[in-house]
Amino acid sequence: MSTDVSAERAAGSTGAGTLLSVRDLKVHFPTEDGLVHAVDGLSFELRQGEILGIVGESGSGKSVTSQAIMGLYRGTRARLSGIIELDGVDLLTLSDEELRKRRGSDIAMVFQDPLSALHPYYTVGNQIIEGYLVHHDASKQEARARTIEMLDRVGIPNPAQRVDQYPHEFSGGMRQRAMIAMALINNPRLIIADEPTTALDVTVQAQILELLVSLQQEHSSSIIIITHDLGVVAEMADQIMVMYAGMAAERGDADTLFYHPEHPYTWGLLSSMPRMDRLRLERLRPIRGNPPSLISRPKGCPFHPRCDHRDDERWACNSVTPEFDASLPHPVRCSIDPEERRRIFEEEVRPTL
Amino acid sequence: MSTSTPQGSTPSNGPTPSSTTPEGGTSNGEAPRAGNGGTPRGRRRFSGHRAEGGRRVELGDVLLEVEGLKKHFPMRTKGIIRRPTDPVKAVDGISFTLRKGETLGVVGESGCGKSTAGRTVLQLLEPTAGTIRYQGRDITGLKGGDLRRLRTEMQMVFQDPYGSLNPRQSVGAIIGAPFAIQGIEPTGGVRSAVQGLMQRVGLNPEHYNRYPHEFSGGQRQRIGIARAIALRPSLIVCDEPVSALDVSIQAQVVNLLEDVQNEFDLTYIFVAHDLSVVRHISDRVAVMYLGKIMEVADRDELYANPLHPYTQALLSAVPLPDPRKEHKRSRILLTGDLPSPVNPPSGCVFHTRCPRYKKELDDTQRERCVSEVPVQTSHGPDHEVACHFAGPASLDVM
Numbered sequence: 001m002s003t004d005v006s007a008e009r010a011a012g013s014t015g016a017g018t019l020l021s022v023r024d025l026k027v028h029f030p031t032e033d034g035l036v037h038a039v040d041g042l043s044f045e046l047r048q049g050e051i052l053g054i055v056g057e058s059g060s061g062k063s064v065t066s067q068a069i070m071g072l073y074r075g076t077r078a079r080l081s082g083i084i085e086l087d088g089v090d091l092l093t094l095s096d097e098e099l100r101k102r103r104g105s106d107i108a109m110v111f112q113d114p115l116s117a118l119h120p121y122y123t124v125g126n127q128i129i130e131g132y133l134v135h136h137d138a139s140k141q142e143a144r145a146r147t148i149e150m151l152d153r154v155g156i157p158n159p160a161q162r163v164d165q166y167p168h169e170f171s172g173g174m175r176q177r178a179m180i181a182m183a184l185i186n187n188p189r190l191i192i193a194d195e196p197t198t199a200l201d202v203t204v205q206a207q208i209l210e211l212l213v214s215l216q217q218e219h220s221s222s223i224i225i226i227t228h229d230l231g232v233v234a235e236m237a238d239q240i241m242v243m244y245a246g247m248a249a250e251r252g253d254a255d256t257l258f259y260h261p262e263h264p265y266t267w268g269l270l271s272s273m274p275r276m277d278r279l280r281l282e283r284l285r286p287i288r289g290n291p292p293s294l295i296s297r298p299k300g301c302p303f304h305p306r307c308d309h310r311d312d313e314r315w316a317c318n319s320v321t322p323e324f325d326a327s328l329p330h331p332v333r334c335s336i337d338p339e340e341r342r343r344i345f346e347e348e349v350r351p352t353l
Numbered sequence: 354m355s356t357s358t359p360q361g362s363t364p365s366n367g368p369t370p371s372s373t374t375p376e377g378g379t380s381n382g383e384a385p386r387a388g389n390g391g392t393p394r395g396r397r398r399f400s401g402h403r404a405e406g407g408r409r410v411e412l413g414d415v416l417l418e419v420e421g422l423k424k425h426f427p428m429r430t431k432g433i434i435r436r437p438t439d440p441v442k443a444v445d446g447i448s449f450t451l452r453k454g455e456t457l458g459v460v461g462e463s464g465c466g467k468s469t470a471g472r473t474v475l476q477l478l479e480p481t482a483g484t485i486r487y488q489g490r491d492i493t494g495l496k497g498g499d500l501r502r503l504r505t506e507m508q509m510v511f512q513d514p515y516g517s518l519n520p521r522q523s524v525g526a527i528i529g530a531p532f533a534i535q536g537i538e539p540t541g542g543v544r545s546a547v548q549g550l551m552q553r554v555g556l557n558p559e560h561y562n563r564y565p566h567e568f569s570g571g572q573r574q575r576i577g578i579a580r581a582i583a584l585r586p587s588l589i590v591c592d593e594p595v596s597a598l599d600v601s602i603q604a605q606v607v608n609l610l611e612d613v614q615n616e617f618d619l620t621y622i623f624v625a626h627d628l629s630v631v632r633h634i635s636d637r638v639a640v641m642y643l644g645k646i647m648e649v650a651d652r653d654e655l656y657a658n659p660l661h662p663y664t665q666a667l668l669s670a671v672p673l674p675d676p677r678k679e680h681k682r683s684r685i686l687l688t689g690d691l692p693s694p695v696n697p698p699s700g701c702v703f704h705t706r707c708p709r710y711k712k713e714l715d716d717t718q719r720e721r722c723v724s725e726v727p728v729q730t731s732h733g734p735d736h737e738v739a740c741h742f743a744g745p746a747s748l749d750v751m
Binding site: 203 | 462463569571572599600601602603604605607608611626628629630632633634653656666667668669670671672673674675676677678679684686687689690691751
């Protein structure tokens with residue numbers, strides 16, 4: 001069964017209006033060791049019908065961002081500030097009741113680990129039906145019919161029987177399909193998929209990604225897909241944001257990020273990945289060192305301790321924190337002069353990729 | 354390593370020609386491998402020398418021969434009377450040969466038996482059937498002291514750097530454990546040996562008395578590697594050693610594994626599900642499905658010219674970090690899930706999901722897939738496929 005994913009994707013970013021606007025989002029967690037700056041001044045916009053890929057290593061703040069958008073830090077000790085606007089309404093200032101109405105119907109989330117995100121005590125069907133009834137004035141029979149229809153749509157065989165089974169009776173791929181069915185039952189306009197395929201095999205991952213894209217096309221919803229796999233964003237995303245230490249390092253359309261990246265961290269990610277489609281030429285080029293502590297972030301550019309270009313004194317990498325102008329089409333948080341960055345990439349980095 | 358490595362042009366630090374036996378891998382009746390580098394595509398043959406970025410490594414004699422290896426886990430029915438039922442056939446008759454200094458990558462979906470295969474080879478699990486010969490000696494079913502002595506030769510690096518280190522032992526005790534267990538007193542004492550190992554794998558020797566929780570995931574994996582190389586083994590089974598790590602850290606650990614392989618002349622069985630990492634590190638790659646090897650070939654041969662429909666589907670499913678290329682590729686989507694290893698399909702275990710079976714074969718051919726178990730047959734030098742209808746994919750999978 002072969003399908004050409006590329007053709008149907010060409011029309012990916014047709015929507016024009018801004019759906020989601022995040023401005024100067026900060027999420028800080030007070031801990032015994034100090035204040036963890038998990039997300040620190042993040043700004044981005046997402047248009048209707050667009051797929052945004054957020055890439056970064058563990059601890060870069062990508063999942064915290066998505067959970068902040070979903071309002072999952074309410075009632076916790078986390079300190080949030082900034083603006084998260086969905087359709088012009090700031091989600092951070094909504095009442096709990098108001099937010100609950102939007103959560104599930106306007107924004108839905110697909111979690112990484114479907115076994116812990118699904119409740120083991122209730123049947124898969126009941127969990128999806130509940131999500132539908134919360135937002136619709138419908139009878140249980142209608143909700144059940146709609147659930148079976150949705151399970152069928154996400155490719156679960158025998159949905160009429162499967163609807164009454166428990167999560168443990170589903171395989172990993174089917175659980176993730178059930179999660180997607182649950183997320184999409186109310187036709188949300190924004191789907192946040194947090195590492196939706198990380199726990200799955202590549203063959204199942206291919207099925208799930210294709211399913212997500214085709215459902216997204218059907219409803220012209222927007223997707224934020226969070227992943228550490230550059231292959232997944234290359235396949236799915238229209239826009240890509242690279243995060244490092246709770247901040248955006250670089251953002252741009254997929255073509256720009258893969259073929260004209262300007263941030264040394266993005267270069268590092270690309271060159272440390274082994275490539276399946278190429279003959280091996282030499283050793284991998286890892287990024288040196290480890291990700292920084294989010295309690296005491298390095299002075300200056302947060303990436304400078306691991307950067308190969310930190311020693312050029314013209315840029316003062318270790319003292320000046322570079323700006324990130326989110327209104328540009330291709331913002332880069334790097335102090336190196338843009339001309340110089342492009343030169344370094346073309347002359348030093350591209351030949352090694 | 355991009356093109357062929359003519360065998361004659363070894364550098365000065367290369368091997369002496371007399372020390373290699375290019376045909377050494379054929380002793381157990383496999384199809385003969387090409388002894389020279391002159392393949393049609395001009396690619397390197399593993400039986401010669403491995404060349405990487407100018408570095409050439411000699412691949413020596415056969416170290417390990419595995420024949421018809423099976424590992425079945427007994428199962429019992431639920432309830433009060435727990436009658437024995439059909440076993441889980443995790444590994445169901447695999448055969449391969451491993452040469453000294455070589456890296457064999459083993460890939461497949463979860464549940465295909467790749468980790469069980471690695472553990473059974475090391476006798477961490479007792480094989481149900483089959484033989485394992487290490488340096489010509491049958492080691493199947495060794496017990497007690499004999500098995501313990503063998504462990505100095507064979508070690509393992511585990512997937513989960515959090516679960517495989519005892520949280521209540523200091524790093525020094527963890528890395529020094531192999532010396533204690535084997536009763537070996539290294540020259541200069543255990544402490545200095547352990548600190549030397551820590552230095553070698555890129556850990557600060559001053560952290561000798563720290564505990565695993567004080568280290569990051571990548572550093573813990575370095576601890577696991579230091580422990581594995583402590584006794585200077587010849588064979589290390591790496592079970593998903595980098596899959597829990599971030600990309601940048603993953604690259605550091607992959608490079609470390611390659612460095613210690615060169616330094617200590619190690620042979621690896623590298624079990625992983627990440628096909629990109631496996632292509633990078635392996636000399637040969639075996640693809641497993643439901644406890645059987647579907648295809649085994651030289652690394653570049655397997656990725657450039659996959660002949661088994663399962664390998665083709667697997668390769669086509671991996672998204673490439675290259676949007677322009679990615680949008681042009683076609684994908685072979687497998688339908689359904691992995692069948693149960695308790696009751697695997699008859700004939701070829703892959704026929705229930707096989708795209709070729711569904712689309713390209715006629716009824717007589719299908720009958721053969723359902724009734725006859727395919728055996729590994731040679732399709733060119735160092736390329737074996739277990740499929741009745743092996744052949745190139747109808748689509749460009751890469």
